[in-house]
Amino acid sequence: xxxxxxxxxxxxxxxxxxxxxxxxxxxxxxxxxxxxxxxxxxxxxxxxxxxxxxxxxxxxxxxxxxxxxxxxxxxxxxxxxxxxxxxxxxxxxxxxxxxxxxxxxxxxxxxxxxxxxxxxxxxxxxxxxxxxxxxxxxxxxxxxxxxxxxxxxxxxxxxxxxxxxxxxxxxxxxxxxxxxxx
Numbered sequence: 001x002x003x004x005x006x007x008x009x010x011x012x013x014x015x016x017x018x019x020x021x022x023x024x025x026x027x028x029x030x031x032x033x034x035x036x037x038x039x040x041x042x043x044x045x046x047x048x049x050x051x052x053x054x055x056x057x058x059x060x061x062x063x064x065x066x067x068x069x070x071x072x073x074x075x076x077x078x079x080x081x082x083x084x085x086x087x088x089x090x091x092x093x094x095x096x097x098x099x100x101x102x103x104x105x106x107x108x109x110x111x112x113x114x115x116x117x118x119x120x121x122x123x124x125x126x127x128x129x130x131x132x133x134x135x136x137x138x139x140x141x142x143x144x145x146x147x148x149x150x151x152x153x154x155x156x157x158x159x160x161x162x163x164x165x166x167x168x169x170x171x172x173x174x175x176x177x178x179x180x181x182x
Contacts, residue, residue, distance in 0.1 A: 002180055003084055004029075005062045007071050007094040007117045016161060018137040019152040021095035023063050025135065028169040029176060030061060045081070046074040059180055068117040072124030079125060090130040091179045093172065094118060097148055099136025101160065102168050106175055107132045114148075133175050135168065 008014065008023030016024070030050060041048035041063075050061040060082075064074035075090075084090055087108065094117060099105060109129045112119035122128045139160070140146060146154075156164065 001082060001084065001089060002057070002059045003062060003078065003082070003090050004059060004176055004179070005064065005071075005075060005090070005092045007068060007092060008063065009068050010063075010065045014153070016155045017153050018156060019068055019095050021135040021137055021164075022093040024164060025093045025133070025169055025172045025176075026061055026063055028165065029173055032173070045078040047078070049078075057180075068120075070120055071117040072120035072122070075121050076124035086125060086127070086130040088182075091133060091176065092118065092121060092130060093133040093135065093176075095137045095152060096134035097138050097152065099134060099138060101136050101139045102163060103136035104168065104171055104175060105134045105136075107134060131179065133172060133179075135172060 004026070006022030006024070006026035008020035009017070014020050041050050043049070043065075045062070046064060046066050048063045048065060052059045052061065060078070062074070062078065064071045066073045075092075079086065079090065094115060096103075096105070096115070098113060108131050110132065111128060112122055118132070121130070137152070140151060
């Protein structure tokens with residue numbers, strides 16, 4: 001079994017914010033009409049949860065509803081319930097201010113680097129030995145323009161949303177499919 005988690009904040013207010021890049025990735029995968037289901041999620045594990053099965057393999061897609069800074073609460077419950085091998089079976093998708101907008105990086109066993117949602121997961125799971133798909137969101141010329149905590153809660157521009165859906169999220173999907181295949 002694999003668990004793919006998109007991080008973000010629940011609610012319409014946060015729907016298209018930079019901090020919701022993980023939620024946007026999950027939404028894209030589940031609704032792109034390319035083989036994944038579009039059924040309504042169940043409400044379990046302090047999350048919205050979709051289950052997908054193919055060729056006997058089960059994948060769970062999760063959007064924690066605990067708000068970003070408490071994401072680890074939801075992951076702890078579901079990872080313990082299913083007794084997942086975190087390094088092999090868990091992929092966390094999140095926004096990354098240390099990467100330029102549109103860059104995507106896979107990492108394993110890396111620090112939170114100031115990302116409170118990732119730090120919550122590390123704290124609750126008792127370590128950082130899990131895979132992450134980091135989606136670059138940085139567009140500021142300088143971090144002195146706007147504090148990071150305010151920047152991540154800004155909505156993507158219309159042009160950025162178009163780039164996300166046309167180029168960035170399809171690339172993220174390929175990384176997710178690769179994760180599911182291994």
